[in-house]
Amino acid sequence: MNLKPRRNEEPEINLVSLIDVVLMLVVFFMLSSQFIDEGRVRIRLPQAEGAPSAKSQVEPIVVAVTQGGSYRVNDKELINSSPETLRAALIREAGEDRTQRVTVRADGRATHQSVITAMDVLGRLGFTEINIATVRDEPTGQP
16 A cells, blocks of 8 residues: 555646757758848839930940840840850940940840840949840730
């Protein structure tokens, strides 16, 4: 016969495993987050206004990206589509003036990588005013 009084132990919650799970989630989200340097290439976004903007005296350099991924600088076809060739053509067209406006005009079916490569080359050369050319959708005759 056991005559000792029984102790009623209080139930307790073990928080160690909860802390481990939360710590692992924090580490996972920290490692899977992307830290993007968005300030490297400056882009002037278009503004919607009723009146057309005034024309400047200096024509911008036009970098055209074709559907096949090749480049044209001011309507001059480049010999290949490498970034080094594009860089050399831009240096030849702009000279030392990096404040000159540059318009990137890409075909709608061009790969995104080709357009980003052109913008990356422009950013590395130090161009500060890059515009992206678009066309306005024509309204259909249906109400």
